[in-house]
Amino acid sequence: MTTTTWWKHGAIYHIYPRSFADSDGDGVGDLPGITAHLDYLSWLGAEAIWLSPFYRSPQRDFGYDITDHTDVDPLFGTLTDVDRLLAGAHRRGLRVILDFVPNHTSIDHPWFAASRTxxxxxxxxxxxxRDPADGGPPNNWRAVTGGPAWTLDPQTGQYYLHSFLPEQPDLNWRHPEVRQAMHRVMRFWLDRGVDGFRIDMVDYLLKDEHFRDEPLDGHGRYEPALARHQLNQPGTLDLLRELRDITDGYPGRILIGEVEYRLPLPRLAGYYGQDDMLHLPINFWLLFTPWQAHDLQTFVTAYDRALPGHAWPNWVLGSHDISRMATRLGPDQVRVALMLLFTLRGTPVLYYGDELGMTDVPIPPHQARDPWEGRDPARTPMPWTSAPNAGFSPPEARPWLPLGNPSVNVAAQMADPGSLLHLTRALLGLRRGHAALRDGSYQPVPAPDGVLAYRRTLPDEEMLITLNLTGAALDIPIPGEPLLSTHGETVGLLRPHEGRITLLRVAGQVSEAGHVLAGGG
Structure with a gap:
């Protein structure tokens, strides 16, 4: 691995700063809290950490409504705390990726305050x-949060566009001064030593110059991922080339891009450009693909084949915007899901707490905080110990969201060699130790119903991954040297909800493995 391709080989650990560790007792996680747990992240085997926004913000959308892109909100700390975090992470060989939110600002940003005067x-x-049309909004565009994407400003009689909350007005990226201002933001953080950015909603940066209505389906709606005018405009790719040029001026830095969750594969692949746009356009499809062996195999194969030769895949099974992995898939499949995440070809992104099997936490209505509603259950505090407040906050504090099951915590799982936490660490260690899991090609292997099997292959190393997505034991021979099972000790039967990784020492065995699996059961 070279310093310029580190992001291809290790896992990126996504931290939601509000919920990771509260160092000052105000109930909200902060930057010093993250710094205090860098040894844990290093022990786990993460390659990099990605931080959701900590910039100055009124927190109407928890930091995605920004009033100063180059300062830290006091809720999270100071710029000095950023420097300490960067220094501590880099000493441990961890990279740090920041969220970059270019599409919009807070309504309270000084830029917008001047703009609306x-x-x-x-x-x-x-x-x-834009001026009103027929006495109402300029067109039929909808905000991601629901309702029109336009709000009338009485002072000037015009509408402003907001693709998200009304308190998040969209910037005009066709204006050269806007681009220059946001380029300065990037350089500010790159000069400070960050290792890259995850760009929020890159496909919204440019809108149709003529502001044409979106064609509606038979239900009077349109699917954002397929929108023709509100997002995914051709000029967006040129903007990304500008951002990539800036990033490439700092060796070893990375650009990750958030796009619409269900973006068709040709559009998703287009965001790589000719290796001159995003290093990793985020692939969210595993969040929505039915958790069935056939469906997963079909999608993984299609995605792998849809990417241009220079492109590197990536995988996500958890997010701060949707239900947690253990809740969506059920407790029996969490181990299989983690094995899938860390053995597919491409960069895995692990959402904080998924290494523990954290589940959604029911939030009473009077404690709900999310303005969009529904995302709070997947954003609850990280449980470090069984102490009061789970070691997230001091005992006398009140965490910003309720805590989950007190028995699910880092300390308990560290003490249990058979825990999900130790399995996660073992999977990351195996990935580091075997080139085929990092760089090998992906080849599907025929298998009985309910079993997902594939090879990771290099000329001098071949691995077989066999995942049982059913609740039944399967008597199928699995060739090769067993390296890791989700269930600990390897036995003959493929147990219910078990995943295995085996090393195929001879190339001929790989072909044979496909036939053996196909004929088993």
């Missing part, structure tokens, strides 16, 4: 303003 203000065109 007058139609003649120099910052007016930094945002997207």
């Amino acid at each position: 007058s139609t003649d203000d120099p910052r007016r065109d930094w945002y997207i303003w």
